[in-house]
Amino acid sequence: MPEGNTNNNFGLLLKEILKKRSLSMRRLSEITEIDTATISRIINGKRKVNLQHLQRFSECLEIPMAELFEAAGYPIEHAQENSDSDIYTAVEEIQDIITKANLVDDKFSIARVEQHLSNYGHYSQTEEGNKTILTSFEEKLQKVGSIGPFINELKELFEKFRHRKGTAHELVLIGGALLYFIIPVDVIPDYIFPIGYLDDAIAVQFVLNSFMKK
Known part of the structure; x- marks a missing residue:
């Protein structure tokens, strides 16, 4: 510094x-x-x-x-004001907040979130990945509390994953989003409050958008 x-x-x-x-x-x-x-x-x-x-x-x-x-x-008020907006369309604004505050070294982008989702999606179909989701989701949810507009959606996705409700492709997408939420190493570190969970929200939105396209 x-x-x-x-x-x-x-x-x-x-x-x-x-x-x-x-x-x-x-x-x-x-x-x-x-x-x-x-x-x-x-x-x-x-x-x-x-x-x-x-x-x-x-x-x-x-x-x-x-x-x-x-x-x-750090511009916490600005970040809070935008946390309930349409997350998927606010990527440029999120990047602006991160850049101005010098929060992370790497550039934030939807492409990076999608890459993580793809990797986690495949991992979620393994025995270890499945176990991680089923045993760690509630614990991570308690840590986050009510932060972010994506909590209810995550709960619904978890129930679908837990009961295997969906096609194989849908379960891969859901598993990827859940692991993205659970695993702390993502595009925006979770400890950067409150914007640290915005990329988790984008991950959820990406999955929901994929369902709507179908």
């Missing part, structure tokens, strides 16, 4: 948290595994906190990621 003066809202917030909890920067370094010098530069506004830092601070300090995300200056 480049050094230099940054908006120090996050640094001030972190400093206040440490004071309230009587934590030293050295102790914070120990529990987050972020070196003390880096924490000092973040607090003093000499370094912009990155997403890996935010994730560690959130986990170790038990502070909602959304709160830290907003303090760090």
Whole structure:
């Protein structure tokens, strides 16, 4: 990350948290595994906190990621406003959010989501893939809660997959979408709240669109 003066809202917030909890920067370094010098530069506004830092601070300090995300200056409000829109047609806007916030290195695209879906779809037809869906779906659903407009659709797809309701081709598509949702390594990392689940929504929309075309 480049050094230099940054908006120090996050640094001030972190400093206040440490004071309230009587934590030293050295102790914070120990529990987050972020070196003390880096924490000092973040607090003093000499370094912009990155997403890996935010994730560690959130986990170790038990502070909602959304709160830290907003303090760090990422465009969370804009992302939330668009999360309930027509996801499939909002790809350019999603990419704009990601690029401006410097959230991920790779370019987001429908093609990349489709490639993941294809790979996961084939995997879902294996014994291991099938087991992953049946045993991990509910757990992932609990972690996500009500985030995203695609939860009800996912539940319906899961029931179809669980009861094998559909053609072989349809079950491949459904399995791909479910694994895309379950497996955290996708096009937009899930920890980038709240837009980290938008590509999951696009995956669901892609499957639903495929059904409608038929």
